[in-house]
Amino acid sequence: MNSEELIRLSESHSAHNYHPLPVVISSADGAWVTDVEGKRYLDCLAGYSSLNFGHGNPAILAAAREQLDRLTLTSRAFYHDRFAEFATGLSELCGKDMVLPMNTGAEAVETAIKVARKWGYEVKGVAPGQANIVVMEDNFHGRTTTIVGFSTDPESRDGFGPFSPGFRVVKYGSAEAIREAIDENTVAVLLEPIQGEAGVLVPPDGYLTAVREICTDNNVLFVADEIQSGLGRTGETFACDHERVVPDMYVLGKALGGGVVPVSAVVANADVMGVIGPGQHGSTFGGNPLACAVGDAVIGLLRTGEYQARARELGAFLHARLAELGPGVAAVRGRGLWAGIDIDPSLGTGRQISEALLRRGVLVKDTHGSTIRLAPPLVVSRDDLAWAVDQLSAVLREARA
Numbered sequence: 001m002n003s004e005e006l007i008r009l010s011e012s013h014s015a016h017n018y019h020p021l022p023v024v025i026s027s028a029d030g031a032w033v034t035d036v037e038g039k040r041y042l043d044c045l046a047g048y049s050s051l052n053f054g055h056g057n058p059a060i061l062a063a064a065r066e067q068l069d070r071l072t073l074t075s076r077a078f079y080h081d082r083f084a085e086f087a088t089g090l091s092e093l094c095g096k097d098m099v100l101p102m103n104t105g106a107e108a109v110e111t112a113i114k115v116a117r118k119w120g121y122e123v124k125g126v127a128p129g130q131a132n133i134v135v136m137e138d139n140f141h142g143r144t145t146t147i148v149g150f151s152t153d154p155e156s157r158d159g160f161g162p163f164s165p166g167f168r169v170v171k172y173g174s175a176e177a178i179r180e181a182i183d184e185n186t187v188a189v190l191l192e193p194i195q196g197e198a199g200v201l202v203p204p205d206g207y208l209t210a211v212r213e214i215c216t217d218n219n220v221l222f223v224a225d226e227i228q229s230g231l232g233r234t235g236e237t238f239a240c241d242h243e244r245v246v247p248d249m250y251v252l253g254k255a256l257g258g259g260v261v262p263v264s265a266v267v268a269n270a271d272v273m274g275v276i277g278p279g280q281h282g283s284t285f286g287g288n289p290l291a292c293a294v295g296d297a298v299i300g301l302l303r304t305g306e307y308q309a310r311a312r313e314l315g316a317f318l319h320a321r322l323a324e325l326g327p328g329v330a331a332v333r334g335r336g337l338w339a340g341i342d343i344d345p346s347l348g349t350g351r352q353i354s355e356a357l358l359r360r361g362v363l364v365k366d367t368h369g370s371t372i373r374l375a376p377p378l379v380v381s382r383d384d385l386a387w388a389v390d391q392l393s394a395v396l397r398e399a400r401a
Contacts, residue, residue: 003036019351021358021365028055031380033363042388044364044376048196049228049338052255053301054379060258060297067293075284086292089299090265093237094250098273100266101287101295105227105253106142108264111281112190112223112251113146115266117166118275120187124219130185134220136172140197141190141225153197173203175210182214188221188249189214193239196228199371200333200340208243215248221272222247227264231255232378235312235336237302242335248272258298263291307378311336317382318374321389328396330370337378341392343370347399356398360391 001009003024023041025033031054034040046052053060067082074080087099100115102108116133120126140156141147148156149163157163168186170177178189193208195201215222224247229239231252236242238250249272253264266273285291301307315336322332322339330342343353350366357364357372364372376385 001036006036021354021363023358023363030054030056031377031384039361041358041361041363042376042380042384044362044374044388046375046377047259048254048365049231049233049375050254050257051259052232052378053258053298053307054377055259057258057301057379059301060260060294063293063297064258064260064290067290071289073285073288073290076282076287080289080292082289082292082296083287086287086296086299089296090252090256090267093299093302094267095246096250096267097270098268100268100273100276100281101291102264102266102283103262103285103291104142105251105264106144106147107283107286108227108251108253108266109141109147109190109225110144111266112188112225112249114281115249115268115273115276116188116190116221116223118280119221119272120185122275123271124187126185126187131187132166132168132183132185133223134168134170134178134181134186134189136191136195137169138172138195138198138201139190139192140195141192141227172198172201173207175207175214178211179214182218182220186218186220188223190223190225192225192229193242194229194234194335194338196338196373196375197367199342199368200338200373202333202335206243208240208245212245212247221249223249223251225251227251227253228375229338231298232302232307232311233336233338233375235315236308239335256295256298257291258294260294261291263295265295310378314378314380314382314385318385318389321386322374325389325393325396328400334374337374337376337380339374340367341372341374343372343396345370347396353392353395353399356395357391360395362388362391 006024024036026036027034033043090099117131120131135150137152146164150167151157168181170181249268257263328344333340350370350372354366
């Protein structure tokens with residue numbers, strides 16, 4: 001079937017919880033994908049950072065293929081021979097003691113919330129049922145009912161209540177707002193070091209350092225959701241590394257699965273993670289052998305520092321080129337190989353700009369009105385990045401004409 005037929009069937013027989021661009025991808029390699037008609041596109045979304053290491057990364061696929069022939073699932077009812085290496089490797093990468101593996105990013109955030117609350121009751125001494133967590137405006141941590149309950153995005157939130165209590169929403173980028181929101185029952189501050197879904201919002205310099213100090217001073221856990229920002233995307237292993245800040249908990253996902261399987265995890269020291277005992281939290285597929293094999297391959301790629309260096313160097317090139325776009329661009333934000341570009345609304349919505357880029361062979365995704373995001377795989381070439389920016393420049397010229 002051709003793209004038109006496949007799209008029609010998809011729309012007829014699946015829930016409309018997404019509004020995909022009209023392209024049907026059938027194969028991919030590195031930073032490029034090919035549709036069912038054979039047209040190639042430069043992937044500048046990378047599965048929202050799930051494909052940091054590129055489509056079909058040889059090391060990741062080799063690990064997956066080898067494991068598929070041996071063992072894919074035991075459940076955590078038993079040990080398996082891939083678990084220790086994965087847990088140890090990820091703990092070392094994060095500089096922490098313990099890992100709690102899950103599958104999706106939202107599951108990892110839910111896990112972090114549970115761990116933080118339990119730590120608050122058992123270690124900090126918060127009265128039962130009184131724990132609160134400080135979260136940020138414009139956050140995006142997932143789609144569960146608990147998480148959307150503290151979202152400030154009406155599309156994510158409206159129609160899904162009632163919501164779980166225990167969250168205090170403050171302005172992102174304001175350390176003072178966090179300080180004012182904390183009381184004796186606060187157990188954690190949960191934030192994205194860079195807010196991806198909100199349009200790649202980078203906080204002011206010193207913000208993460210101040211949050212770390214506030215949390216330490218008030219005996220509150222600093223929980224960093226690095227699901228999109230982590231594992232090389234910004235030019236460091238973690239976005240927190242740009243300020244040399246170490247949170248109490250890392251929340252990881254997306255790129256940890258190498259674009260092959262969903263893998264997520266919460267990583268913390270034993271004095272925090274030790275509050276979870278047998279039967280108190282779990283997942284049938286969390287930490288399965290296939291996920292551990294893939295995750296361990298990802299950890300191996302990050303140990304070399306190659307991908308972090310590529311994101312730094314190519315990111316500097318990308319942002320320099322984006323700064324030259326001129327009329328039609330209201331603002332550019334980002335770090336490393338990650339950019340949010342605000343288009344002048346008079347030239348079109350983010351969706352319209354994305355569709356125009358699609359016709360030129362570049363895949364991006366819009367968010368919040370007239371903003372588009374660029375997050376290509378870290379294996380992208382300099383020439384491909386230059387070509388992608390050239391296509392955006394041409395789209396803007398056409399829109400101004």
